[in-house]
Amino acid sequence: MKEKDVISDYKVQKYILYAEKNDGSYGTVEGGSYIIENDLDDFWHKKSHLEKTLRERLLKNEITPVYYFMVLEEMTVAELASRAGIGKGKVKCHLKPGRFHKITLNDLQKYAKVFNIPVANFFQILLTSTDQNPKYHFYHEAETKKDTFQMTQTQTQNPALIITKVEERNNG
DSSP states (O other), X not given: OBHHHHOOOOTTSEEEEEEEOTTSOEEXXXXXXXXXXXXXXXXXXXXXXXXXXXXXXXXXXXXXXXHHHHHHTTOOHHHHHHHHTOOHHHHHHHTSHHHHTTOOHHHHXXXXXXXXXXXXXXXXXXXXXXXXXXXXXXXXXHHHTOSOEEEEEEEOXXXXXXXXXXXXXXXX
16 A cells, blocks of 8 residues: 555544555555544444344343354354354354253353353343443443442343343432
């Protein structure tokens, strides 16, 4: 890629690329792109919508937690099987709600390592809120340092899944 091919001036969304400069050397070239700004916003909006849709399906027991994380991580069955060291046929079984209850702890640990989550996240959805913006599937250490929080668990239509909600108590 040549320097002239990447230069664009849009001050709102800057980017830096490495390109061949006019003098033949390689180095950083700064530019800006209206498209990059809007494409990134669109990507995160669609990703958020996908997560919400998948979470609703998970709560209704239409999909399994393995399917949920596989789709969010944009993996295929073959890729997940390879990374987890589990046969493709077995992975396909773990994607079916009626078969998920037969999963072994060993397989759950393999999936957890691939998805970089604790095994417990296959059986609960953690809702923690800071202000009005809930964060799903993330542990917020700062919230556990407060002695004014409340934890509740709610059953869902999926018999293998609960919702664990951590909230600040309103002491006012």
